[in-house]
Amino acid sequence: MIINIDPNAKGLIFDLDGTISDTMPIHFVAWRNAAARYGIDFTVELFDQLAGIPLYPTVEKLNELFGTKIDPQEMGDAKEAEYEANMHLAQPIEPVVDIIKKYHGQLPMAVGTGGLKRLAKKSLELIGLDQYFDIIVAYEDVNNYKPHPETFLRCAEQMGVEPAACQVFEDGVLGMQAARTAGMMVTDVTKYYEVTTGK
Missing domain, CATH: 1.10.150.240 (Putative phosphatase; domain 2)
Structure with a gap:
């Protein structure tokens, strides 16, 4: 299944665990x-x-x-x-990886995770995507974690994109809530990888 990018999206933000990598x-x-x-x-x-x-x-x-x-x-x-x-042991979530590779260099992209930055970088490295992200907003970078919108708002700020023009890819209820509170477009990725991972 192919995930579509909203035509109004000017920046893409990805959660990591359960969104990019099936950790x-x-x-x-x-x-x-x-x-x-x-x-x-x-x-x-x-x-x-x-x-x-x-x-x-x-x-x-x-x-x-x-x-x-x-x-x-x-x-x-x-x-x-x-x-x-x-x-x-974690496998990449292919429909999401496809988007990252397709839009790399075309739209600004960031990772917004509740995990520790060191492990976020390692996780991306293990699935060969560490070169695709200059912006990672992790646990240490915020005062308020999801469902508070701070993680995603900081991503938008660092990408230089208005929150309303950001499309967020998430698998967690709290993350989706955070993205909506930030006024961003939200894509629930879980329906795209039930087929491949049996989740």
Whole structure:
């Protein structure tokens, strides 16, 4: 299936995990294993609910939900270490990669992710797309993460494109909400890769 670019789009913004690279199953297993050490059953439903929230705030959210007092850094770092050890297994999401390659050099493009910048760069490198993005707005670059629009607004600002002329590609509910709040066009990529990845 081919994803269409809106004729009014003057800049393209991509979420990374679950949008450009199919890293979500790897993130899920890492979270599930990290949470199990603290007696938390990290279900698929819980994962979907928390998708798009950065690393340490996810642990804070788990503490709220389960009444636990887990150290966010300790659990977060354990989860991220397991994820990093397995991230080479992630496959590119081809319909999205096709757009990136087609519009590279024609329209400004940026990545807006809730992940850490170091891992975002590594993730792009592993699927051979690190040369396609000069602009990456990650967890460390914002004060407010998705569903707050700051991540995408910073992408637009760095691309020099008005928010209304940006098309955002997302797989997460919180990310789509952030893009809409920013006044941007939103494309839900999940319907384009159900066929290929069985998600």
